[in-house]
Amino acid sequence: MRSRYDEELGQLHVELTKMGSLCEEAIEISSQLLFEDNIEKRQTVQALEDEIDHQERVIENHCMRLILLEQPVASDLKRVSAALKMISDLERIGDQALDIAQLPPFARFSMQTHIDDMAAMCQEMLRTTIRAFVGNELKLAQEAVKMDDIVDDLFMQVKDAAAKIIAEQPALAEDVLNLLMAAKYFERIGDHTVNISECVIRSLNH
Amino acid sequence: MNSLYNKKVRYRDEVLKALIYLSSLLVFALVLMMIVFILVKALPYLNLAFFTTAKSTLKGTDGILSNMINTIYVIVVTLLIACPIGIGGAIYLSEYAKNQKFVEIISFALEVLSGIPSIIYGLFGMIFFGEKLGLGYSILNGSLTLSLMILPILTRNAQLALSNVPQSYREAARGIGAQKWYMIRTVLLPSAIPGILTGIILAMGRIVAESAVLIFTAGAGYFMPSSILGHILKSGGTLTVRLYFEMNNANYSAAFMIALLLVVVVLGMNALAKWIARRFDVNGG
């Protein structure tokens, strides 16, 4: 019964997974751009962000159609409404990635590993939370929320280190501030991902 | 190529169609012929006195007025006796009877009743109503006998009419709290009236058509009624009975005039039945 609805739901999952992957890719490339000046990569991130916006509209329309034509109730309704909320956070993540890509690259500091870690963590959080939604897995969503603690922690470390460097080597101030901003963007990305996870958790809770 | 423009003349269909037309024309022609024949034979002798006077050796008249009156008496009294029994029985069978077997037995009995040759009714009526109950040759006797004959027609039609009333009316009436008899009286019977009336008219047709039965039960009397109610205990020959006697006495002029009158009456009743059916169908549901 209701196989068409289940098919449509499957299609929605595919689209959300795609949007998530686009975000992951954008995060990856923009984190690289912090340390190398590559016009092509910069254009790629721009293109990715456009596509993320486009995906948001695609998924929104799809959800509207589902609501209109299928009148979902109970958990079906929760999933569709969760999907609608998720895409706005994903779109913001795309924006943050673009902001990161537009920062001027700077020399390698000791905190580069922190940045790399933050980028990697964000990507994994994204992947995990979308898998949690698609697979109805509450535990995964809860794990994703916990991962944000690590991101926040890394951010605090970057902040402290940045303050020290500015105090000791004022000439590097501008670069350090850019680094700090990048870290802040990643921290925001982490927060958006947490929003998504909480959304998923609410849609699964009975 | 399978073109559409290939209309075949199907000979067998055409021949059959022609035969069917022919047979219906034949039927129509025969009926028309009979009516015209009667009309032609009766026309030269038609006079008002025939229809407005009764046969009386005293007055020297030879009319059929008394027979017409007797016919009306027989129809009315028979219906008065048979309708309550027939319609009441139908209501019972349709709405009250719980035992399906019982209903089947009664229906079977009615079927049998309608198949018995009418002359047997004459015999039964003559001996049972006439001698045993002491009614002799009288309109009442004839009516009682005829009641038995038309009971199946009345009951069957009334039953059919009631069963054609949609079950939803009964449910609606019950839902409002109507008691059974109230529901029957206010909803079912009014809906069933067209069917019941059809039954009554068919029955009337049967009554008018009878001759043999009435000769042995209602007799052949041709006197005008001396009292309205008392007349039903007197012998009263109907139009058909009178026709029989005129034929016996080779008075063909009189015979054909009575025949013409009866044909007109029958045509009239059929027209009435049709009119009623049409009128109630338009209104009803």
Add this chain to the structure above:
Amino acid sequence: MDSKIQVNQVNLYYGSKHALKNVSMEIPSHQITAFIGPSGCGKSTFLKIFNRMQDYVDNVKISGDIILDGENIYDPRVDPTILRKKVGMVFQQPNPFPMSIYDNVAYGPRVHGIKNKVKLDAIVRESLEQAALYEEVKDRLYSSALGLSGGQQQRLCIARCLAVKPEVILLDEPTSALDPISTSKIEELLMTLKEHYTIIIVTHNMQQAARISDKTAFFLLGEMIEYNDTMEIFANPKDKRTEDYITGRFG
């Protein structure tokens, strides 16, 4: 919540078939309660108990109590005629009598003894107004009811039911034979009626139940599976069978 009817452990047998199994619930007064469930689940059967229409079915056995305003409707002292005055019913197929509109609405009051023409006129008008039909038929009260459209006929049946001033109105899939506009007119009507009456509606249409009812009961194979506020049933069903039914995964 004021409870109008209490149902205790009701069981119904058609011959040997156990059609209703141990149903217990409370019907709140001045609210719309909906019974939903797949075909054959017993919801219509259950509805017909409330005005003892099951009395007319052969071979039916009913056990349990149905208490309306403190009185058991199956008590031997109960007069079914009076019960049906208090508990009215509207059926799935509109079934006006083959009489005039006026006579249809006046039928009920006449059954219960009202003969005065002035009184009847007032009752007919009031009932037709309550059923949102008066304006449409006021100029042809004496014409046949069968000339009305399906939606109008159904509203006439509602008016006919209202004419005896019931307290509870039972509706068995009242709009399933009607077009969407008539359906929505009747749904609107029911929402206004609940101010004065207690309404129980059986419906196949879940969106309808969600739209108009305050409480919903889900039936399956003769059992009442779940009964709760409508919002709860449709947003957070507790039983998996309820969820499967309302999301269309079976049924």
